[in-house]
Amino acid sequence: MPLALLKAGFRSRSQVPPRELPATPELKKHYDVVIIGAGGHGLATAYHLAKTWNVRSIAVLDKGYLGGGNTARNTAIVRANYLTPEGVAFYKESMELFETLSEELDFNVMYTRKHHMTLAHTDASLRTMRWRAEVNKHLGVESELIDTQRVAELEPRLHVGRDARYPILGALHHPVGGTARHDAVAWGYAIRAAQLGVEIHQLTDVTGLVIEGNRVTQVLTRRGAVGCGQAVQAVAGATSAVARMAGLRLAIRTVPLQACVSQPVKPIINSVIVSGSLHCYIWQSQRGELVMGGAVDPYPLWSTRSTLEFKEGLMAHILELFPFLAEVRVMRQWAGMADMTPDFAPIMGKTPLDNYYIDAGWGTWGFKATPVCGKRMAECVATDRQPELLAPFRHDRFSRFDQVGEAGAASVGS
Structure with a gap:
């Protein structure tokens, strides 16, 4: 048994250190940004919105528990040796962010x-x-x-x-x-985001979206409806189902x-x-x-x-x-x-809805993209512009026949 764990067992209740992640609060009536998905990507986006862009009214919603989806179901490999120039540039930035992530979050992501x-x-x-x-x-x-x-x-x-x-x-x-500890990455982002005022709502299923005009005005959950200025979808597995709530049809299997x-x-x-x-x-x-x-x-x-x-x-x-x-x-x-996706590359950034953003289509390499997704999706939401690094992964590239073609570097994904 680790000595630290043994010491913790003999502490009095008054000596128990405060919990690093606050208890789930009550849902507010409105948030500036609602992020659907409390995996690595959603939490990293919330962290960068709060830290870099000073957006503090943020709710991260998840039907399960923090980092319990694909973030906890991958093999934690980090690399940038892709095939297309667009993919290499994207994963290069992510790998560089991983190098200093433990210092950035003051949390050992191993x-x-x-x-x-x-x-x-x-x-x-x-x-x-x-x-x-x-x-x-x-x-x-x-x-x-x-x-x-x-x-x-x-x-x-x-x-x-x-x-x-x-x-x-x-x-x-x-x-x-390299490799990193996947749950540590999720918890590191969650703890730091919570310290900046981000609310993380676990066990909060999203059941629908209210669309008025060309904007998402409310996110419906089993705990009630919340209004939003902007909404971000960062889920895996349920990507197509959540996108259908927004009226989007994605090229995803x-x-x-x-x-x-x-x-x-x-x-x-x-x-x-x-x-x-x-x-x-x-x-x-x-x-x-x-x-x-x-x-x-x-x-x-x-x-x-x-x-x-x-x-x-x-x-x-x-x-x-x-x-x-x-x-x-x-x-x-x-x-x-x-x-x-058909071209083995993600779908990221703006959508046909004015205030709805998507981070999806990760196939077999979503974990290694966590830091860069958080940084660039936050930029996209805060500025309402598609960052240059995310431009090749636009939602409408399939209708424009402008695919990225990353299948040659997926190795085990086909």
Whole structure:
């Protein structure tokens, strides 16, 4: 038992430190900004609205608990080695914000630098890795194409021999990738936002939106209706359902995305290792667990159940890379909700409604975008203009046939 926890157990009631997050207050009749979704993105947006733009009348609503949706159902990887210039610039800013996030929030989000390697098993994937490396370097993101020998030096336990069923021909090496503690990110933003006057209302289902003219004037909840000057949608899984309340039809297909962790073992893997051809990835947490995931399920479904089919398929591919893990046991398995767009890029910013903003379509990479989403969505709401960094991800790009085309860097998302 940690010594701090033992000391806390023997404290008198008068010595108990004050709770960092205040109790849920009563809903007010009106807020300047109502944010639907108390995950990482919604909380980060609220924090930046309060801190940077001095907007203090903010309510964050969630049907569940703080950070209990996709924020708690991901594998906590941070990277910027994408394919398109728009995607690379966006995730580069997010990764830079992650580097100093613990200091920014005065809350340890356990951000850790980790080498990130995307393996190439075919000549075609090798060409794609070279393409990504050049785009990354052009935009100031550290990435390079490395050969099999260098892959083996970085991960000596990886099966790189020619006798492998899927030989490794090289990899895209991204030495400045990392991982962070997902619940710590959500709690860090929540605590600091609450200190700035933001109200966080958990267990507050949004049941509808009142639209007058071309504006959302009220958000209806099971605890009553609240008026709003502006409204932000930052939910996952329920994205299409909430958007329909606003009369929006989104180019989104929602599918489960499963992952799992093993029992803790001694340190054996140094990097985040991804195989786009095998649709799997693996890294080792500070606690020794092997964090593993694969492709999204092939059918739309609004459920976070786990399946044996996923686990069997994933383990077959993981053992192609690390055959010696055959006797390691899986300890936990879960699923999140992946909102997939046709071009594998998010939908962000302004909508056809004058005061309704959206942060959606994150598919398999929403966690790593948390800091930049909070910063730029807050800018969008406060200025009522689409920030330049978010311009490629506009809501209407599909009707304009101006898609981003990030599927080539999603690796396990297709």
